[in-house]
Amino acid sequence: MIAFDGITNDTALKILNAPTPEKVLENYNSPYQLSKEQINSYKENGFISLKNVLTGEALTHAQRVIEAAVLIRKEKDKRTLSEKSQYEQSFLQCGYLCWDFLAVKDFVFGKRFAGIARDLMQASGARLWHDQALFKEPHGRVTDAHQDISYWPINEGGFTITMWLALNDVPKEKGCLYFYPGSHKLGNKEYVDIFKNPHQPEVVKGIEKTFTPINAGDATFHSGLTFHGAGQNVSDEMREGMTVIYLADGATFDSSDERNATHKSCVGLKDGDKIDTQYTPRLI
């Protein structure tokens, strides 16, 4: 059973139903300036770690709201870590929170984060693909290395990017992310079944991993083409990560892989259609 300081099942709903303070909204929507070096570094490596993407009251607020949402989603799950599947031992995964909780929507729709995504992808605009909280429980196992695009029905892998924002400090021992620099240049390569039967991807053998320990409010951004994973959480604390995944405006639907074609964000689309559905609004 999971628990967060100062939040009960009753207060969780109150937290989620309260309007987001004006100052927090301003922070969620204020621009974040990237340098040319940062944009080039992302282009070269396929990922980047950025400081202070969220700070102060906005960070405290986002943490509380997302903890409350995770608590509500997981309140009925009384299993201990060892009773869960191998995949579930990597993280508590709570997706599409923004469509259930307005307070989370305010965060997920923030133009600050979407603006970073757009600028790193050098796109004309950024759409929402989906959001998901990824909390790694104390002593949760590694996240096996994989490439996100292999799970998504999208033709253009380079038109996808994930923000992974730390809601609390995430040093290496708490299971920070690692990336294989430059692996996005290998293209759409290898499906790893992280759900049931993971293997170490062949294509990144020989590439050294870069671990990205980050503090609360910092974030990493990685391309859907970049191979990555996360270490084990050997600490006694929950690792709290919130992700938002963006598409460059213009990304198109790929129905060719049956494993992915039923993705909720693409319902109603035909092969090759521009991804523009009720779940993928243009955010910036």
Ligand SMILES: O=C(O)CCC(=O)C(=O)O
């Ligand atoms: O949070 C994790 O452990 C893995 C994150 C990840 O694979 C992703 O955000 O694409």
